[in-house]
Amino acid sequence: MKEYDHKKIEKKWQTIWEKKGIYRAQNNSKKKKFYNLIEFPYPSGDGMHVGHIRSNTAMDIISRKRRMEGFNVLYPIGWDAFGLPTENYAIKTGKQPAVITKKNTDTFRRQLQSIGFSFDWSREINTTDPKYYKWTQWIFLQFFKKGLAYKAKMTINWCPKDKIGLANEEVIDGCCERCGTQVEQREKEQWMLAITKYADRLYKDLDDVDYLPQIKLGQRNWIGKSEGAEIEFQIEFPDVQRPNSVKIFTTRPDTIFGATYLVLAPEHELVQKLKSQITNWKEIENYIRETKNKTEIERNVEDKIKTGVELKGIKAVNPATKKEIPIWIADYVLVTYGTGAIMAVPAHDERDFAFAKKYDLEIINVIEPVYIDRPKEDLSFIEREAIHAIVKHWKEDKYLALKWKKVNWLTFITGGVESGENTKDAAIREIQEETGYQNLKLIKEFPRSHSKFYHEPKKENRFAHFSNFYFQLINDEQKELSQEEQEIHELRWMTTQELEKEMTIGGALRDLENLQGKEKTYSGTGILTNSGKFDGFDSEKAKKEIIKFVGGKEKVTFKLRDWIFSRQRYWGEPIPVIHCEDCGMVPVPEKDLPVELPKVKNYQPTDSGESPLANISKWVNVKCPKCKGKAKRETDTMPNWAGSSWYYLRYTDSKNNKEFASKKNLKYWTPVDWYNGGNEHTTLHLLYSRFWHKFLFDLKLVPTSEPYKKRTSHGMILGGGGVKMSKSLGNVINPDDIVKTYGADTLRLYEMFMGPFNQSVAWSEEAIIGPRRFLERVWNLQSKIQKNKKYNEFEIEKAIKKVGEDIEEMKFNTAVSTLMIFINEISKLESISQMAYEKFLKILSPFAPHITEELWQILGYKKSINQESWPVFDLSKIQDFELKIAVQINGKVKAEIMISPEDDEEIVKKKAFANEAVLRHTSGKDIKKVFYVKNRLINIVF
RNA sequence: GCCCGAGUGGCGGAACUGGUAUACGCGCACGACUUAAAAUCGUGUCUCGUAAGGGAUGUGGGUUCGAUUCCCACCUCGGGCACCA
Numbered sequence A: 001m002k003e004y005d006h007k008k009i010e011k012k013w014q015t016i017w018e019k020k021g022i023y024r025a026q027n028n029s030k031k032k033k034f035y036n037l038i039e040f041p042y043p044s045g046d047g048m049h050v051g052h053i054r055s056n057t058a059m060d061i062i063s064r065k066r067r068m069e070g071f072n073v074l075y076p077i078g079w080d081a082f083g084l085p086t087e088n089y090a091i092k093t094g095k096q097p098a099v100i101t102k103k104n105t106d107t108f109r110r111q112l113q114s115i116g117f118s119f120d121w122s123r124e125i126n127t128t129d130p131k132y133y134k135w136t137q138w139i140f141l142q143f144f145k146k147g148l149a150y151k152a153k154m155t156i157n158w159c160p161k162d163k164i165g166l167a168n169e170e171v172i173d174g175c176c177e178r179c180g181t182q183v184e185q186r187e188k189e190q191w192m193l194a195i196t197k198y199a200d201r202l203y204k205d206l207d208d209v210d211y212l213p214q215i216k217l218g219q220r221n222w223i224g225k226s227e228g229a230e231i232e233f234q235i236e237f238p239d240v241q242r243p244n245s246v247k248i249f250t251t252r253p254d255t256i257f258g259a260t261y262l263v264l265a266p267e268h269e270l271v272q273k274l275k276s277q278i279t280n281w282k283e284i285e286n287y288i289r290e291t292k293n294k295t296e297i298e299r300n301v302e303d304k305i306k307t308g309v310e311l312k313g314i315k316a317v318n319p320a321t322k323k324e325i326p327i328w329i330a331d332y333v334l335v336t337y338g339t340g341a342i343m344a345v346p347a348h349d350e351r352d353f354a355f356a357k358k359y360d361l362e363i364i365n366v367i368e369p370v371y372i373d374r375p376k377e378d379l380s381f382i383e384r385e386a387i388h389a390i391v392k393h394w395k396e397d398k399y400l401a402l403k404w405k406k407v408n409w410l411t412f413i414t415g416g417v418e419s420g421e422n423t424k425d426a427a428i429r430e431i432q433e434e435t436g437y438q439n440l441k442l443i444k445e446f447p448r449s450h451s452k453f454y455h456e457p458k459k460e461n462r463f464a465h466f467s468n469f470y471f472q473l474i475n476d477e478q479k480e481l482s483q484e485e486q487e488i489h490e491l492r493w494m495t496t497q498e499l500e501k502e503m504t505i506g507g508a509l510r511d512l513e514n515l516q517g518k519e520k521t522y523s524g525t526g527i528l529t530n531s532g533k534f535d536g537f538d539s540e541k542a543k544k545e546i547i548k549f550v551g552g553k554e555k556v557t558f559k560l561r562d563w564i565f566s567r568q569r570y571w572g573e574p575i576p577v578i579h580c581e582d583c584g585m586v587p588v589p590e591k592d593l594p595v596e597l598p599k600v601k602n603y604q605p606t607d608s609g610e611s612p613l614a615n616i617s618k619w620v621n622v623k624c625p626k627c628k629g630k631a632k633r634e635t636d637t638m639p640n641w642a643g644s645s646w647y648y649l650r651y652t653d654s655k656n657n658k659e660f661a662s663k664k665n666l667k668y669w670t671p672v673d674w675y676n677g678g679n680e681h682t683t684l685h686l687l688y689s690r691f692w693h694k695f696l697f698d699l700k701l702v703p704t705s706e707p708y709k710k711r712t713s714h715g716m717i718l719g720g721g722g723v724k725m726s727k728s729l730g731n732v733i734n735p736d737d738i739v740k741t742y743g744a745d746t747l748r749l750y751e752m753f754m755g756p757f758n759q760s761v762a763w764s765e766e767a768i769i770g771p772r773r774f775l776e777r778v779w780n781l782q783s784k785i786q787k788n789k790k791y792n793e794f795e796i797e798k799a800i801k802k803v804g805e806d807i808e809e810m811k812f813n814t815a816v817s818t819l820m821i822f823i824n825e826i827s828k829l830e831s832i833s834q835m836a837y838e839k840f841l842k843i844l845s846p847f848a849p850h851i852t853e854e855l856w857q858i859l860g861y862k863k864s865i866n867q868e869s870w871p872v873f874d875l876s877k878i879q880d881f882e883l884k885i886a887v888q889i890n891g892k893v894k895a896e897i898m899i900s901p902e903d904d905e906e907i908v909k910k911k912a913f914a915n916e917a918v919l920r921h922t923s924g925k926d927i928k929k930v931f932y933v934k935n936r937l938i939n940i941v942f
Numbered sequence B: 001g002c003c004c005g006a007g008u009g010g011c012g013g014a015a016c017u018g019g020u021a022u023a024c025g026c027g028c029a030c031g032a033c034u035u036a037a038a039a040u041c042g043u044g045u046c047u048c049g050u051a052a053g054g055g056a057u058g059u060g061g062g063u064u065c066g067a068u069u070c071c072c073a074c075c076u077c078g079g080g081c082a083c084c085a
Helices: A006-020 A050-068 A084-093 A097-115 A130-145 A195-208 A213-223 A253-258 A269-273 A281-293 A296-301 A350-359 A423-435 A483-488 A496-502 A506-515 A539-549 A647-653 A663-669 A684-698 A735-741 A744-753 A769-784 A793-808 A812-827 A834-844 A849-858 A905-914 A916-922
Strands: A033-038 A072-074 A149-159 A164-166 A184-193 A225-236 A244-250 A261-264 A308-317 A324-330 A341-344 A367-373 A381-392 A399-404 A413-416 A440-455 A460-473 A489-494 A526-528 A553-558 A577-580 A584-587 A621-623 A630-633 A674-678 A710-714 A883-889 A892-899 A929-933 A937-941
Touching: A006 A097, A006 A744, A006 A849, A033 A050, A033 A663, A050 A072, A050 A097, A050 A674, A050 A710, A050 A735, A050 A744, A050 A793, A084 A097, A097 A735, A097 A744, A130 A149, A130 A584, A130 A684, A195 A213, A195 A225, A195 A553, A195 A684, A213 A684, A225 A253, A225 A539, A244 A253, A244 A261, A244 A269, A244 A341, A253 A367, A253 A539, A261 A308, A261 A350, A281 A308, A281 A324, A308 A350, A324 A350, A341 A350, A381 A423, A381 A440, A399 A496, A413 A423, A423 A440, A423 A460, A440 A526, A483 A489, A489 A496, A526 A539, A539 A553, A647 A663, A647 A684, A735 A744, A744 A769, A744 A812, A744 A849, A769 A812, A769 A834, A769 A849, A793 A812, A793 A834, A812 A834, A834 A849, A883 A916, A892 A905, A892 A916, A905 A916, A905 A929, A905 A937
Parallel strands: A033 A072, A033 A674, A261 A324, A367 A440, A381 A460, A674 A710, A883 A937
Antiparallel strands: A149 A164, A149 A184, A225 A244, A225 A308, A225 A553, A261 A341, A308 A324, A367 A526, A381 A399, A381 A413, A399 A489, A440 A460, A577 A584, A577 A630, A621 A630, A883 A892, A929 A937
């Protein structure tokens, strides 16, 4: 037996695999297809990160398993190579971005191949290849022709250093995501893609895809759908000749009776229109100017301190109450969202509340909260008028609480209101009856509240409508309590701190807060009050009626904004549009695509903020395709999201120069069956590519409305100590070193073993030795193989089942652990059966393809192990003959007994009670109950 | 501030649907082999206790015969979002 020489073995098999092309996907296969996708890497100058290996290995394992299961697997790779780091490097060194990219992709390709990934290299793509971006430009033209790509003046985030406009999502803490420079606001003509036209479908169709729940949630939050209403408020002028109105958007039309003022965004067009009516125009103008100077980021960072100015001289009319209310402008209202105007309901919205407090505006309570406190599901509710009272001590700062004796309750004084009784009298009567205290002074009545709860002592579900009071005792006069009362509860004097800790009932806690002057808005739903004819209605159910009542209309609004699609940079796809002096914007004819990037000497953006392309007059000045007159090319380029929005389609037919991919190949291969990528891409990239896909679907260019059937995500690999790997910290691990020292198989196995796949894990220099030792043991076991030896079916069948299931659930760490356990088990034997060893090699092969391929060949096989079939486990062999279960006494494990799986409950009980330890603990005890969980444990309770 | 995720030995982590907490790996200790070391193999390794037995899954409560798992409140860490009406 030779020694395990990973260097030799790994090189050998990588060469053979590529030569034989065994991982090439077949376009014309009769087999069932499986399309596995990873996010194609950005080939940075630093070379590959160990994080790439983690996610690629995971999908490589799944690809290899699918092949063994008989699928025709497409597992492609390519380069997302446009982008700023390369361009910045070009600016610094004067080297051409295309040359830099070539060098970087060569490094990445070599590194990826050294790990033994089963990519179909024949389909490799590169977004910076003109043959590829021809089609990116072509798709853009389709957007343009449908009017979904348009130019608009935008206030954009401007990075003065990179001289580039940034999308909102590229600004981190007010600074440029890439260079960290403080971002400014600038007005600029920008290309836009109308993603908002697809907002509703992008939201709704999430129902039909299999994405991890957090990913769906992330997409939904980003799209930010909210259902509400648009309602018009009339504006009253001293001059009756000029009627006008303002439309507001609200998600809470049910609270409209509490709307005590309106707020417009400072940029709202109405503000300018009403200029002549506004008496404090100077003040308004100043405020608008101040707001404009603030970047959006600053407006957001200043958060808590809300500012605004009242528009004096005009008023609005609340359409529900018909009362006149003031109109304000404030920068906490954004012109980009909804209608740019809101109705403010300070009683039930926190921002409105803070604003109203600051400027002393009216607050009207219109919702009474309903607290739901674990009612029993199967019982109906009994409604009661009730009181709830806090009673303060006559001298000390303490309050009276009732500690219930039969149930675990701590409450204030509560009780029912008898028919015809005034609620205040009822409260005083209940206090006197329950506590004996006689002389009370009412200090305050709190807003009413309601509670749905299970009344333990009465065994019924209650829906109680509480009037809430706050009394103080005048003196300590107290009558003796009846026997009956004394049995129900005991009295306790408690401080607010103690009460806060022990009081568990929602409504009581709220009153406690009121008591301490911690005023809070209640922004939940409940029962309407001060709402005219809607008083007593459930706020949620009354929404529609109220919208009708005030003449509003139901409206869905999205937070998603259109996508700013142009960059004033060199290293991106040129936007294929020509500006003609006579014809205006003319698309580049399809036959002239691609519009190739010309070679440039200087990659520095122009000082005007235009892309470096603007300096190349030979390239810029062209004839108009329509009228042949004088024209100029568009010099903006696309963001690097463009090429990645459709790359998965190109893989199906990467060499096609007639169309972006043939219908036939798209039909066979799409949608992607399983797409795994980083959490950081689960909103933007995923949403953008879903948008492009839906657009292409509408043009009947792709066969499905969603690109990805299933999406999962992986966690990051951090440096030692749990911090991000970075050059500056010097904690970057170079995969080349690991491959050299331990081998690709060990690296793959370690990265799968190090922790749960969907969570971040820190790299450990020491722990990698474990998987290496494991592979050496696997290697050495070849000397113990015996052809005809009977094998331990139980162990191997169990491992096959567990490893297979774990791979499907991406629980790779426990799959590796199962493989290790199996090897530990059989290592104890004198000799091992070849049958079992072969099955084991098969299930190990997706994790460690090189060593298993070598051992497979040593066993005499000619065909690659990845072309063998995945072993099917035999369930009947996994049954235990005898198993150990726990015996608990009162929930604590006291003994273990052996049983047979066929034993019924009676036999198990008998065996349990025959146990010496059990006898010792149970003798003389009156056994109340015995719980038996089949094949697990038995619990004896006394 | 809001949303999401996580918190278990010295360390990475395991635990099905509420059913024997600490699998697997690293490290450490001891032993075998060796002139010696490394490598390898073997044994041990949550904690208190001689034992019987007790205590531990961020903290405090709750539900349950039984809670790492479910519920409530809080603390810490990581990620995302930024006044979204």
